Amino acid sequence: MTDARPPSPAPGYRFDRFELRPAERALRADGQPVKLGGRAFDMLVALVERRDRVVGKHELMDLVWPKLVVEENNLQAQVVALRKLMGPAAIATVPGRGYRFTLAVETAGAPPADVGPSGRGNPPPSPRTHPRRPGTTCRAAWRC
Incomplete structure (x- = not known):
């Protein structure tokens, strides 16, 4: 019997009075x-997804205008x-580094973490690359 779970929705973000859904291109x-214009939307997604650090101007330009040469004033206009x-x-x-998203962000719609007995999130099990022989048990869980 297979586990027929529906696919998880793409994660979104909540901050202040806003909800951002990158996969749906919705704010x-x-x-x-x-x-919101397409470039401003792309910039918002880039900044929110990298909210834990300063995002350099060149990195932002590469993310928002991939494979295009644009002037820095285009970046400033979107900001x-x-x-x-x-x-x-x-x-x-x-100054001299870039931009940082400063609002508190909550991830919305992300699949819940697998919580083990310790109460801490556990990583998903890695796929087995070799079949287990019938009638054998695995003694080292990390090898199974």
């Missing part, structure tokens, strides 16, 4: 859809648009 504020939408404190400028 909502207070439950209502927000119109201005995002700050206008979310407030000036949502994106911090780190």
Whole structure:
């Protein structure tokens, strides 16, 4: 019998009054859809997904405009648009380094972590690369 679980929804993010769903290319504020240009949306996703660090200007340009050469003022224009939408404190400028997303982010819709007896999340089991012989038991779980 196979385990017929539906696929997990793509993870999204909640911050302030917003919900960001990258896989659906959707942003909502207070439950209502927000119109946001494609480049600003891509920049928001890049910053939220890298919220634990400063994202350099060149890295952002590569993420938002892949395989294109753009001027830095295009980057600044998207930052201005995002700050206008979310407030000036949502994106911090780190002089000489880049930008950082500063709002508290909660992951939404991510599959729950597998919690073992210790109460800590356990990594998923690695797939077995060799068949187990019938009638044998595995004594070392990490080898099975």
